[in-house]
Amino acid sequence: MTAPWRFLRYSWVALISAGSDWLIFSGLVSLVGLAHLPSLMVARVVGGLVSFLANRHWTWGAHRQVAVTRQGRRFLVLYGFSYALAVGLFSLLVDGLGIRPYPGKLATDVACFLINFVVMNVYVFHRREGLSRVLRRVRGHRLPEGPS
Numbered sequence: 001m002t003a004p005w006r007f008l009r010y011s012w013v014a015l016i017s018a019g020s021d022w023l024i025f026s027g028l029v030s031l032v033g034l035a036h037l038p039s040l041m042v043a044r045v046v047g048g049l050v051s052f053l054a055n056r057h058w059t060w061g062a063h064r065q066v067a068v069t070r071q072g073r074r075f076l077v078l079y080g081f082s083y084a085l086a087v088g089l090f091s092l093l094v095d096g097l098g099i100r101p102y103p104g105k106l107a108t109d110v111a112c113f114l115i116n117f118v119v120m121n122v123y124v125f126h127r128r129e130g131l132s133r134v135l136r137r138v139r140g141h142r143l144p145e146g147p148s
C-alpha cells in the first residue's frame with residue numbers, strides 16, 4: 001500500500017478514534033460534570049483502544065503479518081509517550097496559557113495525530129523484529145565465557 005493511501009486510511013481511523021474520544025470527553029465534562037483533565041485522561045484510553053484495533057486491522061493490515069503481542073507492546077510504548085504528551089500539552093494550553101478546554105483539546109489532538117502516524121508507520125506496525133527477539137538471537141551467537 002502506498003504511503004498516501006495508508007495516511008488516508010489512518011486519517012479515517014483517526015476520525016473514528018477521535019469521535020469516540022470526543023464523545024467520552026464531552027459526556028464526562030458536560031453530562032457528568034467531571035473536571036476537564038480527568039475527562040481527557042479517560043477519553044484518551046478509549047480513543048487509544050479504538051485506534052490500535054482499527055489501525056492494526058485496516059490501515060496496516062498487520063494482523064496477517066506480526067503477532068498482536070509485539071504490536072501491542074510497541075503500541076503501549078507509543079501510547080505512553082502520546083498520553084504523556086497529550087496530558088502535558090493540554091495542561092499547558094488550558095491551565096498555563098488559559099485556552100478554553102475544547103480548543104486546547106483540538107490542538108492537542110492534532111499534535112498527537114501527526115506524531116502517532118509517523119511512529120505507527122516506522123515502529124508499531126513495522127515488520128522488523130522486536131528487541132527481545134534480537135537480544136535472544138545475539139545471545140545465541142555469543143561465544144561461551146570461561147577460563148582463558
